[in-house]
Every structure is written in structure tokens, then in C-alpha cells.
Amino acid sequence: MEIKSVGVVGAGQMGNGIAHVMAVAGYDVLLNDISGEALEKAVATIRKNLDRQVSREKIAAEDRDAAMARIRTTETLTDLGETDLVIEAATEREEVKNKIFETLVPSLKPETILTSNTSSISITRLASKTDRPERFMGFHFMNPVPVMSLVELIRGIATDQETYEACLAVVDKLGKTAASAEDFPAFIVNRILMPMINEACYTLLEGVGNVRSIDEAMKLGANHPMGPLELADFIGLDTCLAIMNVLHDGLGDTKYRPCPLLSKYVEAGWLGRKTKRGFYDYRGDEPVPTR
């Protein structure tokens, strides 16, 4: 089955990035959000990010204009019924996602593939609430979408081969690389990355190193482009904590217990870059370690 049009539900941080890369790759995009303001902001962000790609000579000005012309927006979810592939990228709450699928399903063509960009919710469980578990899968982009080259493709227990191959072809057309993951908590990237970040928090809690020495050690000693605490601030400490809880609850192994220091930062509202304070304080010209 050839996919020509893509519906994106949720026009937040991830949804606007997904609409951006899909439009550049030549897909007709219909972007939906419950908030008209979020849709306007998403279109402005896409435009700004495309302009930056033009100024860096990553794409030509006419390709930017063609991509912008391929993006339409709607506040009516059922309008996405006309598309060949739907990627749900709304707020990470299971009841929100279930409600979206419940509303959307009656308007979908029988062959439309339904996917979710969820970072942590079971694909099999989301699929089971729809009319098409065999045409449902996880389509997990990394943030920021236009920059990161990986997409995790997650098969639920019922996902059929044709659906998987159609999604794989989309990832290829985006010029990105797919990693196939089975449907277990946090999939591949976060299953490995988050325990490392959590361990960096324990290393800090136990006083083995301070914020700067831990980040320097991992940058220079393991050749990571960013230290784990700097990266945690970039991702959002609330997101890191939520994923550790998913691993802990879903796998039931104490090795995934969230570090109390990570919980304390989240309780303080020090969530990283988005609140201007986390393991570093971003309120001045230069980030300053908070421990």
C-alpha cells in the first residue's frame, strides 16, 4: 500500500516536527489539535525551522515553499479520515489517546494505518481499543524531529507485516533510519538511555561526582556528545522520571527504581531547560551547575 497523505494528531513539540519532515518528504499533511492556538504556533514554528534549514543550505527555498503548501490544519479530528497514515502525537496520557482513537476510527478508510508516537504506553494495549490492531503500530520519533535520524518502529502483538513494511517505507522516504523494537516498556532507546541518566543522578546523590564532573566524565570518557545530566535537562526531568516509573512498573525490577534526587528536582519544579532550572541553572548567560 502506498502512503500519500499523513494525518498528525497533536501539534505540540513532536507534532510540528513530524508535520515538518513529512511535508519536506513530499507527503500531504493534515495537522490536528484541539487548540487553534497550538495549530497557529505549530505552523509558525515549522516555517521558522524551514527558514533555518534554507539559511543553512540544507534545503532550497522552493522546497520550503512546496513543503509549507503541503501542510493543512484542522481542529476537527474526523477530517483526518481522508488520510492514508495517522500519527498520533498528542499529550502522553492513555485516556487522551484512547479517546482520540475512539473518535477517529469511524471516519477512517479501512486501509488507513494508525500509529502512535508514544514514548511509554503499550502499543498492544492502545491497539486493542481500536478496530484495527493489525494495522496499528508505534511510530516513535526522537526530539528534535527534523534533526534526529532515528525512528523506532514498534510492532504490537497483532501488527501485521504489511503495516510494518508500509511504515518502514515511510521512514526510508523521510531519509531517516528505523530501529525495530518489540512492544516492551520504553522500547529500545529509552530502556537504555533512562537508566543511564538515573544512574548519573545516583552518582550525584552519593557524591561520587558533582554535576560538572559527571558530565565531563561521560563526554570525554565515553565520547558522548552531551553529559547525562545536561541531556536530562534537555529532555525534561519530569519526562525522565515518568519513563523510569514506566520501566519500574512495567518490568518490576528494582534496578529501575527512580533516583530520589531526580524525584526531588521534579517536586521542586526544576524540570530542566523548559523551566530554566534543573541540574543546571539557565537563568544567566551561562548554565551554572546546581550541585
Ligand SMILES: NC(=O)c1ccc[n+]([C@@H]2O[C@H](COP(=O)([O-])OP(=O)(O)OC[C@H]3O[C@@H](n4cnc5c(N)ncnc54)[C@H](O)[C@@H]3O)[C@@H](O)[C@H]2O)c1
Ligand atoms: N517531547 C519528546 O521529547 C518526545 C519524544 C518522543 C515522543 N514523544 C511523545 O510524543 C507525544 C507528544 O509529545 P509532545 O512533547 O509533543 O507534547 P506537547 O505537550 O508539546 O504537545 C501535545 C499536543 O497535543 C495536543 N492535544 C491534547 N489533547 C488532544 C486531543 N484530544 N486532540 C488533539 N490534540 C490534542 C495539545 O493541545 C498539545 O498541542 C507524546 O506521546 C510523547 O510521549 C515526546
